[in-house]
Amino acid sequence: xxxxxxPNQYGKAENRLVxxxxxxxxxxxxxxxxxxxxxxxxxDTHLTGDNTKVLATxxxxxxxxxxxxxxxxxxxxxxxxxLGRHFVGTQEAISGARILIDEHAxxxxxxxxxxxxxxxxxxxxxxxxxxxxxxxxxxxVRDLVVLKSTGSEFHGYPKDPYTTLKETNDRxxxxxxxxxxxxxxxDVDWAKSFTEIRSVMLKTFADKHSLSxxxxxxxxxxxxxxxxxxxxxxxLSMPNKHHFxxxxxxxxxxxxxxxxxAADRPYGLIEGSILRDxxxxxxxxxxxxxxx
Ligand SMILES: O=c1[nH]c(=O)c2[nH]c(=O)[nH]c2[nH]1
Numbered sequence: 615x616x617x618x619x620x621p622n623q624y625g626k627a628e629n630r631l632v633x634x635x636x637x638x639x640x641x642x643x644x645x646x647x648x649x650x651x652x653x654x655x656x657x658d659t660h661l662t663g664d665n666t667k668v669l670a671t672x673x674x675x676x677x678x679x680x681x682x683x684x685x686x687x688x689x690x691x692x693x694x695x696x697l698g699r700h701f702v703g704t705q706e707a708i709s710g711a712r713i714l715i716d717e718h719a720x721x722x723x724x725x726x727x728x729x730x731x732x733x734x735x736x737x738x739x740x741x742x743x744x745x746x747x748x749x750x751x752x753x754x755v756r757d758l759v760v761l762k763s764t765g766s767e768f769h770g771y772p773k774d775p776y777t778t779l780k781e782t783n784d785r786x787x788x789x790x791x792x793x794x795x796x797x798x799x800x801d802v803d804w805a806k807s808f809t810e811i812r813s814v815m816l817k818t819f820a821d822k823h824s825l826s827x828x829x830x831x832x833x834x835x836x837x838x839x840x841x842x843x844x845x846x847x848x849x850l851s852m853p854n855k856h857h858f859x860x861x862x863x864x865x866x867x868x869x870x871x872x873x874x875x876a877a878d879r880p881y882g883l884i885e886g887s888i889l890r891d892x893x894x895x896x897x898x899x900x901x902x903x904x905x906x
């Protein structure tokens with residue numbers, strides 16, 4: 615038996631980067647969390663501690679901040695591609711890079727020049743993977759919380775000795791969407807694509823009469839693929855944020871679908887991938903990302 619080194623990568627996780635761009639007195643901010651990870655000929659450091667081929671994670675961090683100054687950050691996908699290609703292109707031992715970026719949303723306060731509020735916890739995300747001269751982009755959104763107060767049913771499921779759930783023709787449907795979509799290529803208007811994908815997902819959540827969260831999940835992915843040819847695959851993770859009808863009968867009150875207990879946990883967790891059957895091979899696009 616021999617013990618060998620398996621897959622490995624290293625980098626600086628969660629660099630917090632905020633930039634201010636000034637157009638006269640009008641400021642625009644970008645608030646990012648950037649993680650870098652490098653792969654390649656890294657067995658020496660693991661086996662003997664020889665760091666000749668190790669670009670320090672501290673240097674990776676500095677590169678993130680220096681790049682933010684040297685050219686406009688732009689869209690997160692472009693910034694991630696730029697960083698990943700730099701590391702692979704300048705370090706002989708480094709053959710691959712994975713750059714993860716979350717963009718935190720800030721809204722301008724009432725047209726104010728330089729004051730902002732953080733309205734929600736929603737994040738725009740990207741995961742860019744570079745392998746040699748190839749690049750894959752998986753972008754997405756996280757913590758997109760949505761709720762509809764009707765237009766959702768759940769019934770027809772098996773009743774076994776442990777089933778207590780009541781069937782319903784009218785319930786609250788709420789979830790916090792994590793969506794990731796894999797682009798077929800890299801020649802994409804990233805900002806437009808993001809805005810339209812987000813909007814198609816929201817519209818489908820709202821419009822689709824739901825018989826299960828699974829059906830809603832599929833419909834949202836299908837709508838994205840129908841609307842956006844640049845997308846090859848959509849992966850969705852949607853916790854069912856249960857709203858249980860409160861039993862008010864002890865107080866002689868009827869509850870006509872008006873008073874709910876918003877449960878925190880446990881929650882149903884509905885996850886899936888929707889893709890074109892002729893989608894280009896995913897290559898390294900999903901490597902080391904969560905399955906959904
Ligand atoms: O949309 C739903 N899907 C389920 O699989 C499920 N299971 C459950 O208890 N409630 C629900 N709702």
